[in-house]
Amino acid sequence: MEERMEISDPAQYKALGHPLRHRLLMAIGQKPATISQLARALDQRKGNIAHHMDVLYTAHLVEIAESRTVRGGTEHYYQRAARRLTFNNPEATPVMVRAVADDLAAGEEIGGRLRTVRLTAEQAREVTAAIEELIDGLEDAGDDTERYGLLAAVWKPRPAGTS
Template structure:
C-alpha cells in the first residue's frame, strides 16, 4: 500500500466563489453537506457516501463537480489492491460566497435552514431570533463580535468530536410596506 500525501497545512484561508460553475456547485444541498464533512477531515468517495447517506455513484458525481469547480481537491492517495483510492478535502479553510443580488436566494442561509430542519429535534439546539434597533456603530460592533466568537470557536474545533453548526445572520430587514388603512 502506497500513500501519497498533499499537505493540508498550507491551505489558503479563504476560497472566493466567483464563477457560475462554483456557485452552482455550492448551491446544491448535497454538495453543501459533502463540503461540511470534508472541512474537518479528508475522506474517500466510499466514506463520503456512507457519512452523507448517498449511493457511491452519486457521491462520486457530486465530488467530481466540486473538484471541477475547485472547491475540493485530492489531498492524499493510496493503492489498495491495485486501485488508487483518493482522499478529498476542502480546497481552503473557508468559502466566501458572493452576496445575492436583489431578489436572489441566499444560498448559505437556505442550506443552513435545510440543515437545521434535518437535525434531530430531540437533540439540544439553540435557535433564537431577536429583533433589535441599533445604531450603525452598534450594528457594526455586533457583527464583528459575532465573527470573532465564531472564529474563536473554530480554532477550538476537534475533528474527533461530533459536528456542530453555527449560523448567524445580522441584517436589516426590508422596509415593511404600510398596509392600506393602517395608521401612519
C-alpha cells in the first residue's frame, strides 16, 4: 500500500462521487476486508458492496491485498491503494463535500465550526498549510478504537450576485 496517492484521474473523481464508496474506503482504511465483511459492517447487500468495490478497484483506489479459496470460490480481501488520498484539484473539494454530506448527516457530530473571515491570500495559504500539517500528523489509534471522519477546507466564497 502506498503512503499517499494524489487523486487526478476523472474516473477516480467519479468513483468518489458516491457516499457509500467513501464509507467503504474508510472501512478498509487500516485493515483489509472481504465483500461479506463490508456488507455486514455497513448493513448493505453483498451485491451492492461488490458493485461499489468494483468501481473503486477499476479507478485504482482499492487493491486486492489477499485472496483465498473458500467453499470452491475465491474470496478477496480489499484494502485502500494508499493510506492517504490527496486532492490538489480545486474542483475536488465540492465533490468530496457532496459525497461526505450524507455520512456526516447520519453520523454523530463530535465538533465542528464554520467561519468566514477576511484574510490575505498569503494568510489563506498559511492556514491551509497548518491544517494539512495537523491532519497529516495524526496517528491512527489502532483497530480497537472508533473511527472518525475529518473534513477540513479553506475556500474563497463566490462573490454575491454570481452563479
